Amino acid sequence: xxxxxxxxxxxxxxxxxxxxxxxxxxxxxxxxxxYYSSAKSLSTGQSKDSTSVEQTSDTPLLLGSAPAxxxxxxxxxxxxxxxxxxxxxxxxxxxxxxxxxxxxxxxSSVEQLEAKFNRKFKYPxxxxxxxxxxxxxxxxxxxxxxxxxxxxxxxxxMWVQPDWIDEGRAQAGRNMLVKEGVIYGGSVxxxxxxxxxxxxFFRHELLTPYKWYWRVEPDVRFYxxxxxxxxxxxxxxxxVYGFTISMPEWAPTIISLWSIVQxxxxxxxxxxxxxxxxxxxxxxxxxxxxxCHFWSNFEIADMDFWRGEAxxxxxxxxxxxxxxxxxRWGDAPVHSIxxxxxxxxxxxxxxxDIGYKHAEFAHCPQGKQWREGHxxxxxxxxxxxxxxxxxxxxxxxxxxxxx
Amino acid sequence: xxxxxxxxxxxxxxxxxxxxxxxxxxxxxxxxxxYYSSAKSLSTGQSKDSTSVEQTSDTPLLLGSAPAxxxxxxxxxxxxxxxxxxxxxxxxxxxxxxxxxxxxxxxSSVEQLEAKFNRKFKYPxxxxxxxxxxxxxxxxxxxxxxxxxxxxxxxxxMWVQPDWIDEGRAQAGRNMLVKEGVIYGGSVxxxxxxxxxxxxFFRHELLTPYKWYWRVEPDVRFYxxxxxxxxxxxxxxxxVYGFTISMPEWAPTIISLWSIVQxxxxxxxxxxxxxxxxxxxxxxxxxxxxxCHFWSNFEIADMDFWRGEAxxxxxxxxxxxxxxxxxRWGDAPVHSIxxxxxxxxxxxxxxxDIGYKHAEFAHCPQGKQWREGHxxxxxxxxxxxxxxxxxxxxxxxxxxxxx
Numbered sequence: 001x002x003x004x005x006x007x008x009x010x011x012x013x014x015x016x017x018x019x020x021x022x023x024x025x026x027x028x029x030x031x032x033x034x035y036y037s038s039a040k041s042l043s044t045g046q047s048k049d050s051t052s053v054e055q056t057s058d059t060p061l062l063l064g065s066a067p068a069x070x071x072x073x074x075x076x077x078x079x080x081x082x083x084x085x086x087x088x089x090x091x092x093x094x095x096x097x098x099x100x101x102x103x104x105x106x107x108s109s110v111e112q113l114e115a116k117f118n119r120k121f122k123y124p125x126x127x128x129x130x131x132x133x134x135x136x137x138x139x140x141x142x143x144x145x146x147x148x149x150x151x152x153x154x155x156x157x158m159w160v161q162p163d164w165i166d167e168g169r170a171q172a173g174r175n176m177l178v179k180e181g182v183i184y185g186g187s188v189x190x191x192x193x194x195x196x197x198x199x200x201f202f203r204h205e206l207l208t209p210y211k212w213y214w215r216v217e218p219d220v221r222f223y224x225x226x227x228x229x230x231x232x233x234x235x236x237x238x239x240v241y242g243f244t245i246s247m248p249e250w251a252p253t254i255i256s257l258w259s260i261v262q263x264x265x266x267x268x269x270x271x272x273x274x275x276x277x278x279x280x281x282x283x284x285x286x287x288x289x290x291x292c293h294f295w296s297n298f299e300i301a302d303m304d305f306w307r308g309e310a311x312x313x314x315x316x317x318x319x320x321x322x323x324x325x326x327x328r329w330g331d332a333p334v335h336s337i338x339x340x341x342x343x344x345x346x347x348x349x350x351x352x353d354i355g356y357k358h359a360e361f362a363h364c365p366q367g368k369q370w371r372e373g374h375x376x377x378x379x380x381x382x383x384x385x386x387x388x389x390x391x392x393x394x395x396x397x398x399x400x401x402x403x
Numbered sequence: 404x405x406x407x408x409x410x411x412x413x414x415x416x417x418x419x420x421x422x423x424x425x426x427x428x429x430x431x432x433x434x435x436x437x438y439y440s441s442a443k444s445l446s447t448g449q450s451k452d453s454t455s456v457e458q459t460s461d462t463p464l465l466l467g468s469a470p471a472x473x474x475x476x477x478x479x480x481x482x483x484x485x486x487x488x489x490x491x492x493x494x495x496x497x498x499x500x501x502x503x504x505x506x507x508x509x510x511s512s513v514e515q516l517e518a519k520f521n522r523k524f525k526y527p528x529x530x531x532x533x534x535x536x537x538x539x540x541x542x543x544x545x546x547x548x549x550x551x552x553x554x555x556x557x558x559x560x561m562w563v564q565p566d567w568i569d570e571g572r573a574q575a576g577r578n579m580l581v582k583e584g585v586i587y588g589g590s591v592x593x594x595x596x597x598x599x600x601x602x603x604f605f606r607h608e609l610l611t612p613y614k615w616y617w618r619v620e621p622d623v624r625f626y627x628x629x630x631x632x633x634x635x636x637x638x639x640x641x642x643v644y645g646f647t648i649s650m651p652e653w654a655p656t657i658i659s660l661w662s663i664v665q666x667x668x669x670x671x672x673x674x675x676x677x678x679x680x681x682x683x684x685x686x687x688x689x690x691x692x693x694x695c696h697f698w699s700n701f702e703i704a705d706m707d708f709w710r711g712e713a714x715x716x717x718x719x720x721x722x723x724x725x726x727x728x729x730x731r732w733g734d735a736p737v738h739s740i741x742x743x744x745x746x747x748x749x750x751x752x753x754x755x756d757i758g759y760k761h762a763e764f765a766h767c768p769q770g771k772q773w774r775e776g777h778x779x780x781x782x783x784x785x786x787x788x789x790x791x792x793x794x795x796x797x798x799x800x801x802x803x804x805x806x
Contacts, residue, residue, distance in 0.1 A: 111779040115518035144777050374547050376514040 090231030092212035094118065095126045095201065097193065100134045103141075105218030110144045113216060117226040123214075124148035126206045130159045130192070150206050158200040159192050161325050170325040177328055180252050185328065195324040197296065197331035199315040202303035215299040223355025224365055224373030230300050230351065240347040241339040242300035244356045244363040245383055246390035248291035253328040256321070258289035261337055264317045271310035277345035280393045281337055292390035293336035297358045300351065301339075310342040345397045352384075493634030495615035497521065498529045498604065500596065503537045506544075508621030513547045516619060520629040526617075527551035529609045533562045533595070553609050561603040562595050564728055573728040580731055583655050588731065598727040600699065600734035602718040605706035618702040626758025627768055627776030633703050633754065643750040644742040645703035647759045647766040648786055649793035651694035656731040659724070661692035664740055667720045674713035680748035683796045684740055695793035696739035700761045703754065704742075713745040748800045755787075 094113065098106045110125070124147050127133065133151045142149045161170065170188075177185025184190035201207060212231040234242060265272055265286075283290045305311060315334070323329045339348060353369045355377045356362065363384060364370065364377035384391045497516065501509045513528070527550050530536065536554045545552045564573065573591075580588025587593035600618075604610060615634040637645060668675055668689075686693045708714060718737075726732045742751060756772040758780045759765065766787060767773065767780035787794045 107779050114777070140781070143774055144779060146777070371546055374517070374549070376510050376547060378543070 088229075088232055089121070089123075090212050090229065090235050091210055092214070092231035093124050093126050093207065093210045094214045094216055095128065095207060096216045096218070097128050097197070097201070098218050099129060100131065100137050102218040103137055106137075106141055107144065109216050109218055109220050109222075110141060112220075112222040113214075114145050116222045116224060118145065118147060120227070121229055122147040123231070124150065126204075127151045128154050128201065128204060128206070130154045152204060152206040154196065154200075154204065158196055158204065161188060161192065165322055165325045169322075173326045173328070177252060182250055182252055182328070185253075188325075191325055191328055194329060194331045194334075195319075198324070198329070198334040199306075199319060202306045207303065211302060211304050213299070213301060213303055215296065215301075217297045217358060219358075220297065221355075221357035221362070221377075223357070223362075223377035224353065224370070224375040226354060226373070230354075234300060234302065234349065237349070238347060239349045240302045240305045240343040241294070241335070242349040242351050243294035243296075244298045244351050244354050245295040245358070245361055246292060246336075246394060247295055247361070247383075247388055248390060249293050249330060249333045251291060253330060254289075254291075254323070254333055255327055256323055257318075257327070257329055257333060257337075260318060260321045260323065261289070261341075262286070264314060265341070268310075268313060271313065272341050273344050275344040275346070277340040277343070277348055277394075277397050279397055280345075280348075280390070281340045283393075289333075289337070290390075290393070291333075292393050293330075293333040294339070294348075295358070295361065296330075296332040296335050298354075298356055299335070300349075301335075305339070305343065306335075308342075311338050314338055314342070348394070348397075350391070350394060357381075491632075491635055492524075492526075493615050493632065493638050494613055495617070495634035496527045496529050496610065496613045497617045497619055498531070498610065499619045499621070500531050500600070500604070501621050502532060503534065503540050505621040506540050509540075509544055510547065512619050512621055512623050512625075513544060515623075515625040517548050519625045519627060521548065521550060523630070524632055525550040526634070527553065529607075530554045531557050531604065531607060531609070533557045533592075555607060555609040557599065557603075557607065561599055561607065564591060564595065568725055568728045572725075576729045576731070580655060585653055585655050585731070588656075591728075594728055594731060597732060597734045597737075598722075601727070601732070601737040602709075602722060605709045610706065614705060614707050616702070616704060616706055618699065618704075620700045620761060622761075623700065624758075624760035624765070624780075626760070626765075626780035627756065627773070627778040629757060629776070633757075637703060637705065637752065640752070641750060642752045643705045643708045643746040644697065644738070645752040645754050646697035646699075647701050647754050647757050648698040648761070648764050649695060649739075649797060650698055650764070650786075650791055651793060652696050652733060652736045654694060656733060657692075657694075657726070657736055658730055659726055660721075660730070660732055660736060660740075663721060663724045663726065664692070664744075665689070667717055668744070671713075671716060674716065675744050676747050678747040678749070680743040680746070680751055680797075680800050682800055683748075683751075683793070684743045686796075692736075692740070693793075693796070694736075695796050696733075696736040697742070697751075698761070698764065699733075699735040699738050701757075701759055702738070703752075704738075708742070708746065709738075711745075714741050717741055717745070751797070751800075753794070753797060760784075 096106065096109070106127075122145075125141075125145060127141065127150070129151070130153070132153055138149075138151050141151075161167075174186045174188070179185075202213070207213065212234060214230070230242065233239070278286050281289055281292050306315075315338075318324070318329065318334060352363070353365050353373060354363070355365050355370075355373060355375045357377070361383045362377060362381050364379050364382040365373055365375055366379055366382070369375075370377075370379055383389050499509065499512070509530075525548075528544075528548060530544065530553070532554070533556070535556055541552075541554050544554075564570075577589045577591070582588075605616070610616065615637060617633070633645065636642070681689050684692055684695050709718075721727070721732065721737060755766070756768050756776060758767050758773075758776060758778045760780070764786045765780060765784050767782050767785040768776055768778055769782055769785070772778075773780075773782050786792050
C-alpha cells in the first residue's frame with residue numbers, strides 16, 4: 001500500500017481530490033434529466049433573433065462543430081454505431097417546416113422523437129413557416145421538450161416564385177402535371193417548399209449557426225429508441241448525408257433535370273467526387289437517371305455540404321433552369337443527386353436502426369436492431385426491399401459486400 | 404480541519420470508506436437504464452407459471468411489499484408527489500387485459516406508457532387474455548420494454564358465465580338493454596370482462612405476487628411524462644385507489660345494484676369506513692346512487708384492498724345477486740362503490756398529473772403540471788369539469804378545500 005509512505009500534506013491532498021471526484025460523481029448520479037436541469041440553471045441560452053422567434057428555454061446551444069475524429073469507413077452500409085455514453089455533442093439541430101394547421105401532426109412527430117431520442121440528447125428544435133406561427137402553436141410545441149425551441153419566419157425571397165420565372169410557362173407545366181394526375185402537380189406552394197428545401201433552408205438565420213440537421217416532418221412515426229447520437233456518429237465517420245428510405249421519383253416531375261445535371265457535370269467536372277455514388281442514381285454510368293433518390297422528408301445531414309462551393313453552384317445552375325417551377329423538381333432528387341455526385345459514396349449513410357414511417361412507407365429495423373431499439377413497428381411492414389425501393393441500388397455501392 | 408488529528412490507521416480507514424462511497428456513486432452514475440441492465444445480468448428472474456406464460460426478461464421482480472411509511476394526508480386532492488430520486492420500488496405491476504386482435508392498440512398503449520413512465524421505472528407487465536396469446540402478439544409486445552413481461556391465460560371459471568345463472572333471465576336482461584340502445588347491452592363477453600375485472604383479476608396467479616397495479620387498456624393515450632413512482636406515492640400516502648376520470652354510469656345497466664349495496668351495508672355495517680366517500684357516490688347521504696364512478700379503464704390501486712375481507716364479502720354478495728349477467732354491472736361502479744365505502748375518503752387519489760385519454764374522454768393536466776409533464780394534450784380537451792364529469796363530487800369530499 002503506497003498511502004502510508006506519503007506525507008500528511010499529500011494525504012490531505014488525496015482526500016480533497018477524492019472528495020472532489022465524489023462531487024463530480026454526485027452530479028453524474030443525478031441522471032441526464034437532472035443534469036440538464038442543473039445546466040439550464042447555470043447558463044443562459046444563446047439568443048437567436050428572427051422575424052418571428054420565440055426562445056422557450058435557456059438550454060445552452062453548445063455551438064462550434066467538433067472535427068471528425070476518425071477515418072471514413074469503407075463499410076458504410078454496416079457500421080454499428082454506439083456512442084451512448086459520450087458527453088460530446090455535435091453542432092446540430094432538429095428542424096421542421098410546418099404550417100399552423102399542421103399542429104396535431106407536429107405535436108405527434110415531436111412527442112415521438114423526444115421520447116425515442118431527444119429527451120436524452122436535448123438538441124434544439126427549429127420550426128420554420130412561411131407564415132408567422134400562432135401563439136397556440138408555439139405554446140403547444142414548446143411544452144413538449146426541455147431543449148431550446150425557436151420559431152422562424154421564412155423570408156419572402158426564400159419562399160415565393162421568383163419574378164423572373166415565366167408564369168405562363170410555369171402554369172403550362174402545372175397544367176400538364178395535373179392532367180397526368182401527378183401528386184401536387186398543380187400546387188405552387190408545394191413547388192415553393194421543394195425549392196426552399198433544396199436551396200434555402202440551410203441559409204435561414206435560425207439554421208446558419210448549425211452544421212448538422214435532422215429534418216422532421218409533421219405526422220411521421222419514429223418507432224425505435226435511438227440510444228446514440230447520430231450527429232456525432234456522422235461527424236466521427238465523416239458522413240455527409242443520412243437516410244432511411246429511398247425510392248424512385250415520378251418521371252414527369254423532373255423531365256429535364258438529368259440533362260441539366262449532365263450539363264453541370266461537363267461544365268464543372270471538378271466537383272464530382274472520384275469515389276461518387278453514381279451507381280445509386282444511374283444504371284448506365286450516368287447516361288440516364290434511374291429516378292432513385294433518398295426520401296428527403298427524413299434527412300440527417302451536413303448543412304456545410306449544402307453551403308459548400310459544389311452544391312451552391314449546382315443549386316444556382318438548377319435555379320437558373322427554372323425547373324422548380326416549370327416542372328416540379330423535388331428537393332429529394334436534387335439533394336440525392338448532389339449527395340451522390342459531390343460526396344464520396346462512403347459519406348452516405350443508411351440509418352437502418354432508425355424506425356421511421358411517412359405516409360405509407362416505413363423502414364422498420366430488423367433482428368437485433370429491432371429488439372434493441374424496442375421498436376413498435378411490424379418488422380414485416382418494411383419498404384427496404386419492396387419492388388419499388390431503391391435500397392438495392394444503395395447496397396450495390398458497397399463493393400466488398402456484394403463484389 | 405479534523406483529519407490531521409487522526410491516526411494513520413484512521414486516515415486509511417477514511418480513505419477506504421471514501422473509495423467505497425465513490426464506487427457506490429459510480430454505480431449510481433450509470434443511470435437507471437444501465438443500473439437495471441446490470442441488475443438483469445446479476446440475478447435471475449423469478450419464474451412464474453401460467454397456462455400460457457412467457458418470461459421475456461429476467462429482471463428481478465423485487466417482491467415483498469414495503470409498508471406505508473407516512474400518515475394519511477387529509478389533502479388528498481392536492482398532494483404534489485415528487486419522489487423521483489428514490490431507488491425504493493413498490494411491489495407493483497402494470498396489467499392489461501387484451502385479445503390477440505387488439506395488438507395494434509396494445510402496442511400503442513405500451514409504447515406510450517413505456518416512454519412516459521416505465522422506461523425509467525421498469526415495472527413488470529402482465530397481459531391477460533381468455534384465449535392463448537399468439538406468438539406474434541408476445542413477440543411484438545415483449546420487444547417494447549426491458550421490463551419483465553408475462554402473458555397469462557384466464558382460467559375458464561374466472562371468465563365465463565357461471566352455470567347457476569338463469570340463462571333465460573340473463574337473455575331477457577340483454578334483450579332489454581339492446582332495446583334501450585345501451586352500449587354492449589347484448590354482449591356476454593363484455594359481461595364476462597366486467598365480472599372478471601370486478602372480482603377475479605387480482606386473484607390470477609400472475610397477479611397474486613403483487614400488491615399494486617396500474618390497469619392499462621389497448622388504444623389509450625398517455626400524454627405526459629411521469630417522473631415519480633405513483634406506486635410508491637400510493638404506498639407512502641396510504642392510498643388505496645387512484646383515478647384520472649370520473650363520470651356517471653348508464654342507469655339501465657345497474658337497476659338493482661344500489662339496493663343490493665344497501666342490503667350489504669345493513670348486513671355488514673362493520674365494513675363501512677367511518678370516514679367514507681359516500682358523498683362522491685350519493686347526493687342524499689346514501690338513499691340513492693348518483694351514478695358517479697371512477698372510470699376504471701385507468702386504475703392505480705391496491706389489490707390487497709380487493710383481496711381483503713370487506714371487498715371479498717361485497718363481491719360475493721353482488722355475484723350471488725347475479726347482476727353481472729342479469730343486468731350489466733360494470734367493474735367501474737362496483738370498484739368505485741367499494742372504494743368509496745370501505746376505504747377512507749383520503750385513501751382515494753385523483754392523479755391530476757397523469758394525462759390520459761380513453762375513447763373520447765380525456766384528462767389533460769393544467770398549468771404547471773402540463774408544462775412540467777411536457778404534455779402533448781390540449782389543455783382545453785379536458786373532461787374534469789365538463790357537464791357530465793363527477794370530479795366536482797370528488798372535490799366536495801375535501802372539506803378543508805371547499806368547506
